[in-house]
Amino acid sequence: MLTKKGSATRQRIIEAAATEIRERGIGNVTLDDIGRRSNTGKSQLFHYFPEGREQLLLAVAQREADRVIEDQQPYLSELTSWEAWRRWRDVVVDRYRRLGVNCPLGALITEIDRRTPAAQEVTRQLFVQWQRQVEIGIRQMQDLGEIDPELDAPSAASAVIAAIQGGVVILMTTGSARHLEAALDFCLDHLRGAQLRPSGKH
Template sequence: MNRGLTAKGRATRQRIVAAASLLIREQGVAETTLDDVRVATATSKSQLFHYFPEGRSDILAAVAEYEAAQVLEAQQPYLGDLSTWESWQGWQKAVLDHYTELGRRCPLGSLTAELGKASPQARAIISALYDSWEAALVRGVEAVTSDGPEESRARARSILAAVQGGVVMLQGTGRTDYLEAALPAATGALRPVSA
């Protein structure tokens, strides 16, 4: 999408994507119009279609990519190396801190609940996010347990579901206590007996 754009063009496109992401987090996909994006970014209709020729579907795909990157970035550097219990604790703290800070304006809920229904292209991006996230968690589970591949995958999926469930409940209630309870419960079995 960014090929052939100047540095200024890439920056403008990124500014539009970031603003559209924020609007979607606050208003939802269905309620966010191209006019809303234009107003929030002070861009003309022709400028918007210059960067997003397919209009709404292009913007939604770009927002899905942007938000997916935000979800994974917020978990670094821990997600890249979950080879010790200490790194798992650091990851868990990073996740809790991140979603506590964002509250109801979290990209994960927006991605799953809103953008995942928006288009096949956005759904594919979100599916790739979860696949990448799961793979990193599987590597981490395998590093700290003697689980086989299937058990490692099942543990990783339960951890991922704990995060997602906690985030969905956070969006519905404004409270992080569900995530604060679910995440340690999901990762607790990874703790070494001596720790």
């Protein structure tokens, strides 16, 4: 259990590491750089992260995962109107367009090794939390009579999360946000029940 001061120092180290990694890339950041930026000595670093670099990187990954959700607020938690959905769509696109080919969380998870259980747990939790918020949003719109009550909210939320994830992966490869935008717009059109002209043939 950390004291309040200890907890603040630990957080300062994590934030310093996150900033260094965002600015200069994970391959170029040493524990010395992080100590310098956070005004902490090596012994202090190892006091808070006794297992060393990997333990610190995992804490930074958790911080970046939290930030993924934070960056979508306040919209993600209040998807109670189509205007809120539209704004949420815009912050998601803006966030990833700004990051471009550099996804800090992706870089950290790759560095830690995405197959380790601890790394998987960070991403798993992020997706669970993200998807739950989208699902709550869909249910709220159903309660408001804005989305068909027969739509299966958990499946639809899974589809939205997959669409975002795919758009981001393609953005990270190509540098273009076009797929992410198309995917989100497609999902929102379907949720709104945007009327594609029925064919009458099926």
